[in-house]
Amino acid sequence: MDPMGAALAxxxxxxxxxxxxxTATAKKFGVGRDALSRRHRESHLIGYIDRLCERGLPPTKRMIRNFAQEIAHKYVGNRWVDRFLNKHNINIYARWASGMEKERKGADSAFKYALYFELLKRKLKEYKIQPQLIYNIDEKGFLIGKLLKIKRIFTQRSWEERGIKQIIKDRNREWVTIIRCIYANGT
Structure with missing residues (x-):
């Protein structure tokens, strides 16, 4: 392990x-005190960003700047976040995110979808239900006003492994609802 890695560990x-x-840790491992403190603080900031992403709350650049100022106890310039993202571009991504209702986020899982469709397949076979006898009535909600995508910061782990690409939003919006009906055979 390199001296900086050992000092951080x-x-x-x-x-x-x-x-x-x-100061004592830097001296013990033969690394610069400023470099050590900067790396340590940056690793904590990356960890905090990852924890926010796990909760479905990836931060904006402005939020990261505020977090950095709190950690460093000093002013952080406007371009600091861009330099931070460039420096850590292997671990952190700036991507466009769309909103998702918190209830939908809680119900969204590949496992739950697989269980549902397996149960549906079993019941259709068990009761010998033909596709022309299956109807679906669905509603679709549209947000009144404009919902913009927001650029958020994601850690590599949250973006790639957990597929978190949406932020949780509140339900304080007005919606227009359309109800439609379709047969299982597509008509």
Missing amino acids: ALESLKPGERLNY
Whole structure:
């Protein structure tokens, strides 16, 4: 392990309540104190972004700038977030996200869909139901007004592994609803 990695591992291994001392740790591992503290803070910021993404709340650039200012206890310039994203472009992505109702987010899972369609297939076979006897009535809601996509920051893990590409939004919106009917055979 390189000296910087070893120093960061030593900082991460501190128990809760143990005093963090960048100067002593940097000296022990032969790395620069400023570089060590910057890397440590950046790794915490990346971890925080990942936890937000796990909750379906990927942050905006402005939010990341505010988080960085809180961590550093000093002003962070307007271009800092862009430089941070470029530096960590392997771990963090800036992507366009669309909104998703929080109830739908909670129900959205490939496992639940697979269970539903397996049950449907079994029941159709069990009761010998023909496609021309199956109807679907569905409603579609449209948001009144304009809903814009928002550029959000995602960690690589949340974007690729968990497929989180939407943000959770509240339900304080007005909707117009259309109800339609269709046969299972497509007519």
